[in-house]
Amino acid sequence: MPFDGRILSGVSVLTAVVEAGSFVKAAELIGLTDSGVSRSISRLEARLGVRLLDRTTRSVTLTDEGRRFYEEAKPHLDAIEDAAASASGAASAVRGRLRVDIDPFFLPLVLAGRLGPFCERHPELSVEFVTRDHFGDLVADGIDLAIRFGQPRGASLISRLLVEAPILTVASPAYLGRYGKPAHPSDLTGHRCLQFIDPSSGRPFGWEFIRGTEAIEVPTTGPLTFTDPKSLLEECLAGTGIAQVIGWGVGARLTSGALIDLFPDWHGERFPLFVYHPSRQHPPAKVRAFIDYCDGIVRSL
Incomplete structure (x- = not known):
């Protein structure tokens, strides 16, 4: 033709x-x-x-x-x-609309409350967040940028590792007062552990613990299973069970004593945070600006 x-x-x-x-x-x-x-x-x-x-x-x-x-x-x-x-010359201008497919943990527990300076810095840009438990098709869905935990996916996408987040195992004082504090990760088999679904497999994440060169996997069970990390955290705070969470979202609660880090010597497990955007030679300035801003936030945590 x-x-x-x-x-x-x-x-x-x-x-x-x-x-x-x-x-x-x-x-x-x-x-x-x-x-x-x-x-x-x-x-x-x-x-x-x-x-x-x-x-x-x-x-x-x-x-x-x-x-x-x-x-x-x-x-x-x-x-x-x-x-x-x-x-x-517009390649350097940050303006228009930016649609971001964003991880359901990263937005409410890490990014929310820290976006004001970005908006003030780029008044001609509007950002629309799309939060879902699965990784969608960026091109078909009209998404400019995705920020997701887990390994890269999609050969047609450009991926960049932002940072590797620490995984903590936490419980509330109320839970520990009722059920006791586990002395070792292997003790979790006898505790009520809140489960979180891995969207890529549809099954709960496994619980792994790393200390230096030592790594163990512990089978866990519990009364509740979640796809929403914020709800999981609320139930953990309420004393319903023990949870594994990304450390960034609970720093203030650890400092206040609302949550207890059960195994501070077993922080070796890391969960990678990647940014993705459709393959193209020159990403728009708005995409580069938002990536750089998020990169600065996670490195300050």
Whole structure:
């Protein structure tokens, strides 16, 4: 098929529809009428010979063919936008909208309450956080950046290790007063241990302890299993059970005595925090700025 400039124009409109979620919002975003957006999509579908979108009165979703086309075309459109931004000097301007797929632990327990300075530093940028227990498709979901615990995934994504977080095993004074304090990690087999689901496997995380060159895995059971780390922490504070948590989120509670670090000599286990973004040669300035800001926060903890 010879190059047709109308295809490029149609891809831009398709991208706006996918990211905005509707023809009406896409029209507002790119300065066309609703009917203009509809005609542009229809022309693109006719040129390609496939239906790209399923339309109902309430929603617009990509067809299977539309999703494949969008995922293959979007990176090229991004590259054109990056080239234009670089040529105009906008590559250094932090502005527009940034959509961040963010770990459900990292946002409420580490980042929340520390975002004010970033907003003040970049008043022309708005940030939208998407919090979910699974790692989604960044391109298909219109995500600029993801911050997630765990090993890298997705060959088409650029990944960067920010830091490795310490894992602590903690309990409240109320729990220890009722059930006693375990003297060694192996004693946890007889305790009520709150479980947390690993989203990549759908099963609870294993409990591992590392001290120098010594590493042990301890089978644990408990009355409650969570996918929400904040709820797990609240139940631990209430005395329901023992929990393994990322150390960053509990520093103040350890200092106040609301939680007790059960095994301070067994802090060798680390959980890596990665940042991901779609593969492209020059990440936008807004992506670089947010990565650098998060990097500064985690290194100060």
